[in-house]
Amino acid sequence: MKFGFLTGCLQNMTLEEKMKYAHDVGFTALDVSCWPRQNTRDFSGSDIDVENLTDDDVNGIKELQKKYDIVFSSLAYYDNMLDPDDDIRKSYSDHLEAVIKAAGRLGTPLVGCFVGKDQTKSLSENFDEYEKVFTYFVQLAEDNNVKLMIENCPMPGWQEDGLPGTISYSPELWDEMFRRIPSKSIGLNFDPSHLDWLHIDYLQALRDYKDRIFHIDAKDMIVDEDKFKYYGIFGKKLNREHPEDLGFWTPVIPGLGDINWSQFYNVMREIGFDDCFSIEHEDRRFAANNEEVEKGLEYSFNHLNPIIHDFK
Template sequence: MRLGLLTACLPGESLEDIARWAGSNGYAALEVAAWPDRPGRDWEASHLDVEAFGQADADRVTSILDRHGLTLSAVAYYENNLHQDREVREATHAHLRRCVDAAQLLGVRLVGTFVGRDVTLTTTENLRLAEQVLPPLVEYAAARDVRLVIENCPMEGWHPDGYPANLAYSPELWGWMADLGLWLNYDPSHLVWLGIDPVAALEAHADRILHVQAKDVEVDAAARNRYGVFGQVLDRQPWVSGWWRYRIPGLGEVDWRRLIDALHQHGYEGVVSVEHEDPVWSGDPDRVRQGLTIAHRTLAPHVHI
């Protein structure tokens, strides 16, 4: 097992600079962000230009990682593969295929994404839609010896009422995902605020976990008593529930000792990748790196045994 980080938390930094810092601060792997470079979306990280990615680019990225003692754990592109706008959906699928192509050139077998949801349809209708549109993407990846790993984030901010907009949020759906050929990029933080024991969920689905993201969550039980589990309704803001928020590992509710021990017991030998979405340790690159240092201090004693 190795400790890594998702580069998306440093969208303004170069891959070289991130790799240099990560390798010098105890990290062993990078999950590299590959969103399209789109004007006006500075929060999205484009550390791999997969639209124009060739062997020379793969050699350059591999050289950067080797130089700093790192491996590549996955290519990361977490978008809505069931988007209600057909043109947006098709563009998302096209970019995801380019991520798969880049992963093949880089020799990494994993690309991370979401299932997503068409928010104009019911959940049942979305399941049927996914069964039509996702298998061709799975097949495209498999033909290149790549597997799609799905993060179990609810993505409630995509839904106008804050309901789950990624049909991978619940362990009930993970068997359905497996039937489609999809695998898990397991993030325990989402399960905690949903009221699910992340260790129990891990143990029930360990054979589907190919990648792990390490993010924590802080729960304000008193605020939940006011808003309920679906979050604030009046003056609602996207991505703000009013009663929980994501934190750096060690600053929230996840029992990392138990969770990583469960990974060890089930023979997991992949990467535990820190996904930094902590609003306290954000705002500028130095604070983000401080947050990553806290995460390393929390996780390294359990990962490196």
């Protein structure tokens, strides 16, 4: 099994610098952030300019992968692919197309993305849009020898009221996704931390969707049950400190939260998962600068590596 991290957490570093850092720590994979060069999303990055990728760029990146013994588990681009604004949606769609084609040229097996949601339409209408939009993307992925994976974050920061900004965050919704598009070229980037704060059994979900799990995000979560009882299932509504602040959950690096990673690993073994395990660093306490980010990554590496080191 390959062990890596999502690269967007490290800012103002070249892709080669990130690959060298990963190699020096002991990581064997990178989930490469591939947002547009111009974007304002938090926890994002643009380590490969997919829209202007040349053959020389592709060859140079492959040489760096050999030099540092690093595979790319995925190219990552997470935006609202069902955005209600037609111009914005087209810009997101065009960029996702470029990411998929770049993954094919680089020999990267996966592209990670969100479904998103059009807040002006019903859930049924959103799934109709999903079926149309993602049937095209899945076919494009297949044409480029790539698979698409959907990360199961609800994206409460995309709505002012903190309600879900995607239609792809729970087993109920996954079933509808896969019913609408049964292709085996679309699956999950499984993040247990979101299931944890949603009070969904992430271990049972890991078992139930084993055939659709292409990649696993190692991210942890602290859930304050007393605050959950105060704010309720829909979360904090007043005086939110940032868009994701629902009052009762906090994302943290693996090893500092509620998830028992030894138990989680045992279920990974049970289902025969042998693809990539990748840290997604969104712990605001280790985000002031790259030195702090690296402390977080290395803490999690040292916590997780002894758990998974014998997993072949």
